[in-house]
Amino acid sequence: MIKAKNIHKSYGELEVLKGVDLHIEKSEIVAIVGPSGAGKTTLLQILGTLDKPSSSKSLYINDTDIQVLNDKALSKFRNKHIGFIFQFHQLLPEFTAIENVCIPGFIANRQKKEVEIEAAEILNFLGLSDRIHHKPNELSGGEQQRVAVARALINKPDVIFADEPSGNLDTISSRNLHELFFTLRDQFQQTFVIVTHNQELADMADRKVEMKDGIII
Template sequence: MIHAKNIHKYYDQLEVLKGVDLHIKKGEIVSIVGASGAGKTTLLQILGTLDKPNSTKKENQNTENGTLLVINNEDILKMNDKTLSKFRNLNLGFIFQFHQLLPEFTALENVCIPAYIANKPKQETEKEAKKLLEYLGLSHRINHKPNELSGGEQQRVAVARALINKPDVIFADEPSGNLDTHSAENLHQLFFQLRDEFGQTFVIITHNEELANMADRKLIMIDGQISNP
């Protein structure tokens, strides 16, 4: 499902990722933990195609010599920006600590956005979005805007938005970091329900030990490298 090899990332003189190797199977829930600054979010952004890796040598960082990033049998590093953007929207879903819902749109409209970007029909999209919101216990909140929803409800809307295009992989960066304990526990259980229901692969960065230990596999990042790949 995800195969990354020899992933490096530099920011000026700082080497953030130092040759990361990683293999994640389809339907697996993997947590990534580590101290702040270890490179977790940078790795997630590269795996999620939101950023690109550098080569193994800083002086040649505009090439991908020796690096490999394959997701769902697609060679990500060979895609141009337009192809990559389309692949990302159809195959990958994202959940962040701060839900990043658009405040002027309702819950239903926020969920529909990725499908509209993919040019899916409005009627079909709204039907699927309502089904997801109902599944997530939000059928009575579909016409509410984000400022009318609790933190837990907003995050569940963000989960529905991540699922609308039926992606193969969900990337989550501190998804419960901004939630109270009860809402966080519900969200954690939801990830496993979604995996069982829809078969998605989850890659989750978290400081929450409970969530990290619930995962099928916990990876630890230390100073730009990962253990137990």
């Protein structure tokens, strides 16, 4: 699913990633852990095509060579094959839950009715059927994050990248979100790559990858 070899990333003279190799299988849930400043989020952003490495030997996602894609092709690939979940849900406050979920589908030029039906189905699956017309400020933190999960799922991506997805949630909401990831993997066979400081979530993952000082140890 994901094959990254010799990934380097520097910002000026600061070398953040120092030659990272990582291979992730389809439907695997991988937790990336390590202290702050280890390079976890930088690696996640590069794997998720939100940032580019300073240098690398190769980066493939689902057998596609990411490094040969131009910006337009990369944006199209990202929209179709990749979903994102962030610590702060990044929902648009002026739109309802279902409208937020539909946005990636509309960007992909899918049929409006088809996207709306699928969005409602996903929100129902996530236990939010009675909240679909509520705006983010009318939802709890856990509900907002589930809407963000639904948005990440709407285009049926091959892989979902999550950056501290439960970092802003209380204990119960965090546990519910963690269990949801495994339910989704079993239901839809998606791959999850999760950066987290939450030890409980990391221990639940199929594999735990530890980073320190820009390398995997």
